[in-house]
Amino acid sequence: MAAKKVSSSPGVPLTTYNAKTACGTVISTPHGKLVNWYNAQLYNGFGDVNTQVFYDAIITTGGWSPDRVVMGVLDSSGDGGSGFVRIQTFKFIILQLRANYANFGCAVGWEYWDAGTTDSPAFVYPWQWVESVSSAVFGQQSLPAKNVTDNPLPNPAAPFLTLTESLVGLGAEWLWAVWALNVTDGNLLKAEQLLNLTSLL
Secondary structure, three states: OOOOEEEEOOOOOOOOOOOOHHHHHHHOOOOOOOOOOEEEOOOOOOOOOOOOOHHHHHOOOOOOOOOHHEEEOOOHHHHEEEEOHHHHHHHHHHHHHHHOOOOOEEEEOOOHHHHHOOOOOOOHHHHHHHHHHHHHHHHOOOOOOOOOOOOOOOOOOOOOOHHHHHHHHHOOOOHHHHHHHHHOOOOOOHHHOOOOOOOOO
């Protein structure tokens, strides 16, 4: 599912990769590329950076080029409902993705102003978090390539987990349920209305 749908932000519906999008990303189109890269939100229920499988799925199943997909994460646990990953884990995943994809796109953190403040040990300044991430993205350290799995993706942690499961029980797809609850700030009734679902209650 993550391979077919990339979220632009918690408030914007999921975008499905289709022929229109492809036309805007192919350099040979009359006006060149309209979109240089995509920020893939791998937190708040749209993915998980504790593992490489969500990024892998975007590339392998979704058909996206790694140099066009920037891995978006929460850079502080206070910046989102779920999905924060400590810097050491994040850097390890970056190194693994670099080993698997020579043209790995990059990484981006949500909310620069407090980047790294909830890491252990905490960073004093946000630029220190960026510097640490940059060492993984651009540094000399490397890992051996790891096989990419085609196993089904697990459901990532979501900010409103119980409510998400309720919507899935009513027939919603996981990512759409996550999206609806994110944009309604966890309001189950409004999320049901957005998804055209009727509760059994």
